[in-house]
Each structure stands twice: as structure tokens, then as C-alpha cells.
Amino acid sequence: MRRPLIGITTSDHKSRLAWWCDCLAVWRAGGRPVRLSPARPDIDSLDGLVVGGGDDIGAQLYGGEMQLDVRVDPQRDELELTLLDRLVPTGCPVLGICRGAQIINVFLGGTLISDIQTTYAHIKPRRTVLPRKTVDVVEGSRLHHILQVDWCQVNSLHHQAIDRTGHGMSVVARDRDGLVQGIESCHHEFLIGVQWHPEFLVFNRPQQRLIRALVEQAAIRAEASRPAGDETRA
Numbered sequence: 001m002r003r004p005l006i007g008i009t010t011s012d013h014k015s016r017l018a019w020w021c022d023c024l025a026v027w028r029a030g031g032r033p034v035r036l037s038p039a040r041p042d043i044d045s046l047d048g049l050v051v052g053g054g055d056d057i058g059a060q061l062y063g064g065e066m067q068l069d070v071r072v073d074p075q076r077d078e079l080e081l082t083l084l085d086r087l088v089p090t091g092c093p094v095l096g097i098c099r100g101a102q103i104i105n106v107f108l109g110g111t112l113i114s115d116i117q118t119t120y121a122h123i124k125p126r127r128t129v130l131p132r133k134t135v136d137v138v139e140g141s142r143l144h145h146i147l148q149v150d151w152c153q154v155n156s157l158h159h160q161a162i163d164r165t166g167h168g169m170s171v172v173a174r175d176r177d178g179l180v181q182g183i184e185s186c187h188h189e190f191l192i193g194v195q196w197h198p199e200f201l202v203f204n205r206p207q208q209r210l211i212r213a214l215v216e217q218a219a220i221r222a223e224a225s226r227p228a229g230d231e232t233r234a
Contacts, residue, residue: 003032004047004218009080009100011073012039015054021199022052022097025208031215036083038075047225048093048218051080051100053197056160062106064114070159081107093190093217095210098158101183101193108166116161116179123177126156129200135181141172142184143192146213147206154181154196154207161195169193190217 006026010019019035026033034043055071061081080100084107088094096104102112113119126133131153137144144150162180165171173182173194185191190213198207 002222003030004215004222005043005045006031006033006048006050006215006218007036007043007046007083008033008050009036009052009076009083011054011076012037014073015052018053018097018197018199021197021202022050025199025202025211026050026215029208029212029215031218036079038073038079041079041082046087046092047222048214049083049087049095050214051084051094051096051103051193053098053100053157055099057099057102057106057112059112059114062111064112070115077103088188088191091189091221093214093221094188094192095190095214096193097199098195098197101195102160102162104191104193105162105166105169105183108169110166110169111163113161113163113179116159120177120179123179125159127159129155129157129197131155131201131204133175133181133196135173135175135196137182138170138172141170141182142190143172143182143194143210146192146209148209149206152204152206154194154198155200156195157197158195162193190214 008022023033055073058072080103133156136151168187169183181195183193198210201207
């Protein structure tokens with residue numbers, strides 16, 4: 001059995017740590033990672049997609065307020081929206097991480113909170129790569145089935161957040177401040193977004209299950225599309 005080909009989106013010149021951590025997590029889970037960025041925009045025959053973390057999403061894409069002191073990456077916005085437009089209708093497994101969860105939501109017509117502290121001044125800022133934020137997972141959701149926990153400790157590297165969910169998306173995890181931390185599609189076999197970074201939680205079993213679930217779903221897709229009699233191995 002060949003390893004399923006998993007695209008991982010990044011910017012051209014940033015997100016290097018996240019890329020290497022995503023790459024390692026996908027490889028450990030049995031996938032074959034390939035980097036996608038505005039300069040490397042496409043590859044044929046993807047079996048799965050990780051929409052990675054990074055800069056903020058342009059506010060014009062969801063009707064939000066422009067923030068003058070944030071970094072945006074319009075070329076990456078365009079790349080990821082194009083990939084989602086091409087892959088989501090085909091049933092390709094997709095996992096959105098942090099920014100990735102937000103762009104999935106925007107792609108499906110949802111909106112974002114442009115800056116959490118501006119909208120909710122009472123919420124204490126928590127920006128750390130360590131698992132210091134408690135997230136409750138909705139029982140019976142696909143995310144709950146994958147993580148196999150009712151709650152978990154996660155990292156937090158975002159100042160934007162999901163506001164109104166996009167078409168067909170359900171909220172399946174929230175932190176103790178009530179902010180959305182996980183979404184999933186009601187119509188798609190595997191279209192999930194999480195606001196945290198599971199790739200940084202290398203030794204956290206529930207978080208590694210999330211990466212593995214994506215790869216396993218991609219492997220099923222790859223096997224189903226393999227021509228009869230093709231015994232090619234990775």
C-alpha cells in the first residue's frame with residue numbers, strides 16, 4: 001500500500017516550524033506530506049489536505065473590520081480558497097489548523113472575529129505553544145470520536161476566532177471562555193477545523209489521533225481510486 005499523498009499549505013517565506021511539525025506528524029501517521037504554497041500552488045492526485053496555520057485572513061473575505069497592526073497573506077488566502085473549491089466537492093479529507101479552520105469557515109460563507117481582545121476585552125489573552133487552554137468537545141461529534149476525550153488541554157496561538165459558522169458546519173468544541181475551538185461539516189465525511197495546533201503537541205495521543213484520522217481517511221480514498229491490478233507500493 002502506498003502512503004496517501006497529503007498536501008500541507010504554508011506561506012512562501014514563513015510558517016517553517018509549523019510546516020516541519022505538520023510534515024513530521026503526517027509522516028508518523030503513515031502519510032506522504034507535500035508542501036503547497038503560493039509559489040508551489042498545485043499538485044495532482046492529492047489524497048488529503050492539511051490547511052495549516054499562519055498569518056491572518058484578509059478581512060475583506062468575510063466582511064470584517066480591517067486591522068492595521070496584523071500580518072495578512074492575500075496570495076495564500078487565494079491559494080487555500082482555490083484548493084478548497086477544488087477538493088471539498090470531491091470528498092477529499094481536509095483538516096484545518098488554526099488559520100486553516102478559519103479559512104474553511106470563510107470558504108463556506110462563515111465569518112470571523114477579527115480580534116478577540118477588541119470584541120471581548122474581558123477575555124484574558126492566552127498565547128502559548130504549550131497546552132494551557134481547556135477545550136470541551138461535543139459528545140457524539142466526529143471530533144469527539146477521533147480524540148476519544150470529552151475535554152483536552154491545547155495550545156493557543158490565535159487572536160482571530162470563528163464567529164458565525166459557514167454553511168453545513170457545526171461547532172464541536174469550545175474553550176471555557178465560550179470561543180469556538182472546533183468545527184466540522186455535517187455533509188462531508190472528513191472536513192474538520194481546530195483552532196489549536198495539534199502538530200506541536202507531539203506526545204499528546206488525542207492530538208496525534210486527529211492527524212492519524214486524516215491520513216487514514218486519505219488512505220481509504222487513495223485505495224478506492226487505485227486502478228484494479230495496481231500493486232504499486234510506497
